[in-house]
Amino acid sequence: MNSSSIIRLAPLWFTILFVPTNFSAAAAAVSMEQAKARCHDQFVPIVRSCVRKKWAESGGNPSQFIPACREAIMPQARVCVAKLIGADDTGGAGSGPAEIDLPSPSGKGRVVMVISGIDGTSSYQDYAEKIAKLGYYTVLINGKEIMSEDEQGGERLQNAIAKAQSSPSALPGKIAVIGFSLGGGGALAYAERQPDMVSTIITYYPFTAFIEKVTNMKTFVGNCQIPLLVLAGGKDTYRNCCLLTTLKSMETTAQELNKPMELIIYPKAEHNFIKGGTFRADDADDAWRHTTDTLRKYLN
Numbered sequence: 001m002n003s004s005s006i007i008r009l010a011p012l013w014f015t016i017l018f019v020p021t022n023f024s025a026a027a028a029a030v031s032m033e034q035a036k037a038r039c040h041d042q043f044v045p046i047v048r049s050c051v052r053k054k055w056a057e058s059g060g061n062p063s064q065f066i067p068a069c070r071e072a073i074m075p076q077a078r079v080c081v082a083k084l085i086g087a088d089d090t091g092g093a094g095s096g097p098a099e100i101d102l103p104s105p106s107g108k109g110r111v112v113m114v115i116s117g118i119d120g121t122s123s124y125q126d127y128a129e130k131i132a133k134l135g136y137y138t139v140l141i142n143g144k145e146i147m148s149e150d151e152q153g154g155e156r157l158q159n160a161i162a163k164a165q166s167s168p169s170a171l172p173g174k175i176a177v178i179g180f181s182l183g184g185g186g187a188l189a190y191a192e193r194q195p196d197m198v199s200t201i202i203t204y205y206p207f208t209a210f211i212e213k214v215t216n217m218k219t220f221v222g223n224c225q226i227p228l229l230v231l232a233g234g235k236d237t238y239r240n241c242c243l244l245t246t247l248k249s250m251e252t253t254a255q256e257l258n259k260p261m262e263l264i265i266y267p268k269a270e271h272n273f274i275k276g277g278t279f280r281a282d283d284a285d286d287a288w289r290h291t292t293d294t295l296r297k298y299l300n
Contacts, residue, residue, distance in 0.1 A: 038080075039077055039080035042080060042277075043073050043076070043077045043080070046069075046073055046276075046277060046279060047066065047069045047070055047073060050065070050068075050069035050072065050279065050281050051065045051066055051069050053281065054068075054069070054281060068281065069281065071126065072274065072275055072279045072281065072284060073275060073276060073279060074126055075122065075123040075124065075125065075126050075127075075275055075276075076123060076275055076276040076277075095119060095120025095121065095122060095123075095142065095144075096116075096120045096121035096122030096123075096125065096142075097121060098121070098141065098142050098145060099121070099139065099140065099141050099142075099160070100121050100125055100128065100139070100140040101137075101138075101139055101140075101164075101167070101169070102128055102129055102131075102132035102137070102138040102139070102140065103132065103137055103169040104132055104133075104134075104135045104136055104137055104138075104169070105132075105133060105135065106135060107169065108137065108168075108169055108170065108171050109132075109135050109136040109137040109169070109170070109171055110136055110137065110170070110171050110173055110175065110176075110299040110300075111136070111137050111138075111139065111161075111164045111165055111167075111170050111171075111173075111175035111176075112131050112136040112137070112138045112139070112175065112176045112177075112178060112295065112299070113138075113139050113141065113157075113160065113161060113164060113175055113176070113177045113178070113191075114127070114128045114131065114138060114139070114140045114141070114177075114178045114179075114180075114183075115141055115142075115143045115146055115157075115177065115178070115179040115180065115183030115184070115186050115187055116140065116141065116142050116143045116180060116182075116183050117143055117180040117181035117182050117183055117184075117272075118143060118144060118181065118182045120142055120143075120144070121140050121141070121142050123275070124140060124180060125140060127274070127275075128140040130288075131178070131295075134292065134295070136176075136295065136299065137164070137167065137169040137170045137171070139160065139164045141157075141160055141183075143179065143180065143181070143182040143183030143184075143185075143186055144182065146183060146186030146187075146190065147182050147183070147185050147186040147189065147207065147210075153186055153189070153190055154189070154190040154193070157186065157190045157191060157194075158190075158194065158197070161175060161194070161197050161198070162197075165197070173199075173299070174196075174197060174198055174199035174298075175197060175198055175199065175299075176198070176199060176200050176201070176202065176294075176295055176298060176299055177191040177198055177200075177201045177202070178201075178202045178203070178204075178291065179191075179201070179202070179203045179204070179206060180203075180204045180205070180206075181204070181205055181206065181207055181241070181242060181271070181272070182207045182241075184203035184204060184205065184206025184207055184230075184242075185206050185207030185208060185210060185241075186207075187201050187203055187206070188201070188203065188206055188208070188211075188224075188228075189210070191226065192223070192224045192225060192226050192228070193223060193225065194226075195225040195226055198226050199226070199227075199298040199299065200226060200227045200228075200229070200294055200295075200297070200298040200299075201226050201227070201228050201229070202228075202229045202231070202290075202291055202294055202295075203228070203229070203230050203231070204231045204232075204274065204287065205231070205232055205233055205236050205238075205242045205271050205272070205273070206230060206232075206242060206247075207241045207242055208241070208242055208243070208246040208247060208250070209240060209241050209242070209243075209246070211246065211250075212246075217249050217250060217253050218253055218256075218257070220250075221250055221253040221254050221257055221259055221261075222257055222259075224254070224259050224261070226260075227260040227261075227298070228254075228259075228260065228261040228262070229261075229262050229264070229290060229291075229294050230247055230250075230251075230261065230262070230263045230264065231264050231266070231287045231290065231291075232244055232247050232263065232264070232265050232266070232269075233265075233266055233269030233270050233271055233273050233278075233283075234265050234266060234267035234268065234269060235267075235268060235269060235270045236269070236270055236271045237270075237271075238270070238271035238272075241271075242271060244265065247263055248263070250263075251263040264286075264287070264290060266280065266283040266286070266287070268280065268283075269283045273287075274287060274288075
């Protein structure tokens with residue numbers, strides 16, 4: 001098979017990403033088939049580019065790279081279709097439920113709390129499922145409920161952690177928190193203040209613009225009490241929410257105050273580099289390796 005075969009293969013997987021749901025297609029903004037066609041045009045080139053890149057680096061049969069490249073865009077592809085057919089909910093189109101509980105394969109595991117970005121739980125369910133398959137009881141919650149305007153996010157996170165720890169699916173012990181974008185900001189703002197409940201925090205391109213609005217960097221970092229891993233894109237300028245300059249300032253301050261923080265920068269990566277239109281396979285794979293290593297270090 002040569003690389004041109006990728007173009008012919010891509011539509012085959014896109015048609016099976018979606019299953020019938022319980023809303024009426026007649027009431028939708030567009031039909032399911034129309035939505036799939038539009039989103040197909042948006043995401044197939046992304047998958048094709050990902051496969052070609054992996055094929056150029058490793059050689060072999062290009063089709064072997066399709067599953068991983070496909071998996072990376074599936075959450076965004078589902079959201080795309082949901083938006084077009086009008087499957088909205090109170091959290092926004094395709095945002096998903098407020099909480100998704102995912103037991104480990106054995107039925108019990110240490111708790112990992114995953115806090116979504118602003119696009120809601122549906123975009124991060126595949127990621128949370130991967131965490132659960134590692135043997136952790138994984139609870140996925142909506143980042144908008146934690147980094148919220150009513151400033152009750154800290155209490156909500158504490159309650160969510162307590163609830164997860166009391167679940168029959170949970171093994172005793174401190175938990176790990178993984179936050180994405182807005183949810184990463186929530187983890188920095190609130191989980192970092194809960195050393196009795198949290199053993200480590202991992203954030204992907206976290207929201208940090210709020211820090212200068214509430215305090216100075218030295219005070220903010222000084223209040224951090226939990227080992228922190230930050231995975232950031234060197235080209236992240238998304239809405240100026242998660243700028244690398246802020247994270248570097250945080251890292252420098254953490255070093256001065258002897259706070260446990262590790263900042264890993266992917267120079268060519270943008271915001272959301274683990275999924276969607278800015279997906280970068282190598283960076284996503286490396287970030288996943290660092291994530292799993294950190295979970296093993298603090299939970300196993």
